[in-house]
Amino acid sequence: xxxxxxxxxxxxxxxxxxxxxxxxxxxxxxxxxxxxxxxxxxxxxxxxxxxxxxxxxxxxxxxxxxxxxxxxxxxxxxxxxxxxxxxxxxxxxxxxxxxxxxxxxxxxxxxxxxxxxxxxxxxxxxxxxxxxxxxxxxxxxxxxxxxxxxxxxxxxxxxxxxxxxxxxxxxxxxxxxxxxxxxxxxxxxxxxxxxxxxxxxxxxxxxxxxxxxxxxxxxxxxxxxxxxxxxxxxxxxxxxxxxxxxxxxxxxxxxxxxxxxxxxxxxxxxxxxxxxxxxxxxxxxxxxxxxxxxxxxxxxxxxxxxx
Amino acid sequence: xxxxxxxxxxxxxxxxxxxxxxxxxxxxxxxxxxxxxxxxxxxxxxxxxxxxxxxxxxxxxxxxxxxxxxxxxxxxxxxxxxxxxxxxxxxxxxxxxxxxxxxxxxxxxxxxxxxxxxxxxxxxxxxxxxxxxxxxxxxxxxxxxxxxxxxxxxxxxxxxxxxxxxxxxxxxxxxxxxxxxxxxxxxxx
Numbered sequence: 001x002x003x004x005x006x007x008x009x010x011x012x013x014x015x016x017x018x019x020x021x022x023x024x025x026x027x028x029x030x031x032x033x034x035x036x037x038x039x040x041x042x043x044x045x046x047x048x049x050x051x052x053x054x055x056x057x058x059x060x061x062x063x064x065x066x067x068x069x070x071x072x073x074x075x076x077x078x079x080x081x082x083x084x085x086x087x088x089x090x091x092x093x094x095x096x097x098x099x100x101x102x103x104x105x106x107x108x109x110x111x112x113x114x115x116x117x118x119x120x121x122x123x124x125x126x127x128x129x130x131x132x133x134x135x136x137x138x139x140x141x142x143x144x145x146x147x148x149x150x151x152x153x154x155x156x157x158x159x160x161x162x163x164x165x166x167x168x169x170x171x172x173x174x175x176x177x178x179x180x181x182x183x184x185x186x187x188x189x190x191x192x193x194x195x196x197x198x199x200x201x202x203x204x205x206x207x208x209x210x211x212x213x214x215x216x217x218x219x220x221x222x223x224x225x226x227x228x229x230x231x232x233x234x235x236x237x238x239x240x241x242x243x244x245x246x247x248x249x250x251x252x253x254x255x256x257x258x259x260x261x262x263x264x265x266x267x268x269x270x271x272x273x274x275x276x277x278x279x280x281x282x283x284x285x286x287x288x289x290x291x292x293x294x295x296x297x298x299x300x301x302x303x304x305x306x307x
Numbered sequence: 308x309x310x311x312x313x314x315x316x317x318x319x320x321x322x323x324x325x326x327x328x329x330x331x332x333x334x335x336x337x338x339x340x341x342x343x344x345x346x347x348x349x350x351x352x353x354x355x356x357x358x359x360x361x362x363x364x365x366x367x368x369x370x371x372x373x374x375x376x377x378x379x380x381x382x383x384x385x386x387x388x389x390x391x392x393x394x395x396x397x398x399x400x401x402x403x404x405x406x407x408x409x410x411x412x413x414x415x416x417x418x419x420x421x422x423x424x425x426x427x428x429x430x431x432x433x434x435x436x437x438x439x440x441x442x443x444x445x446x447x448x449x450x451x452x453x454x455x456x457x458x459x460x461x462x463x464x465x466x467x468x469x470x471x472x473x474x475x476x477x478x479x480x481x482x483x484x485x486x487x488x489x490x491x492x493x494x495x496x
Contacts, residue, residue: 242473243484247491250458257495272494284487288494306494 444482
């Protein structure tokens, strides 16, 4: 299956917390790029992860050529042309930077957007930046609209401060661009609040098309009422996955398992391995990225992308 | 008519070649070369016969590769009686190893015994492979059941039936489904 995202990386602060070093990554068959990446370190404001750290919000680098991206040659060889970096903060302090890298091959539909506003002047959100693959028309429409709090995918995530997943998005009344999404073949969307700063909202939206999905399955895990365990609030994939549903009925204890570690540490994790010999022909799930949603230093949710 | 590839260290030795032709075998005689595997692939013989003083390590390694990729009945005439050589020949799964026993009139019996032994070895090998797969499946199924019991509070029966239903829904074997369950739990580990 072709996927919208080619590479997923987690960059974490080193011992002195003055540089970012390689934490983990999913590279598919891009072994050379992986080897090159594992050696890298990024200072504050250096390279894509360092720029996101310094900016304090997600950034999209639409073209690597002639940019501050540090791995331009390796990325070119691997067919990677653009990147999205999402810094995970707890208050002022950086926990990690998640980087998605995409290519520019044909039939490469989908969108990853960053929404924000000027909190003094604006009461609605607009696209600050985004990557849309081959969806030029959808991009043009998206860059012209703004969404008030509580409306649209980004507005709902802003209002609730929680991740919001809408399946069959092209038919959803709550999704302002439903008609355009339908034309673009977009079937599902998830909005995630990403900056731990109540005064300045930043919302990431991931819009997934059937042919090149963002992930094979996306889940939202939230703490239960007592805050003692995580439960799966929602799970979505384009085709039914009974096995995944079984695992979504389990509860997660802080510190136990991959999701429990995300809760304990506030750090995103990557598990599994795309290069393993584990039956891809069964369209099974072989790796996971779990991102914490943190507000005022507390975990509000974990979003897991299963690939 | 069986197609025999005869590999001689001395091409002037015609005893085996003549015996094979007299016994109605289709025989191609060649001198041993390091590129023997490629040649065997081209000729596709039914039986391989080597007549050598002593088999080299390279040859034994090649025969091991051959046995792994496309096994054939292999008969080896040699003069080397050292234990080390015998052990390596056995490891290379050679069907018949005859030391100092080159007699043309026995060749038909030797070939027939070697073919029978080869078939028996192959049957045992397949049975062993099947048993290993079943054992591995059993291990995976037990692991998957344990995961379902632990994460879902299932009884052993419930875990087994859930596993079986998942496998049936996907039209795959229980072992394959168990691997999926194990792999999925690894993601959350």
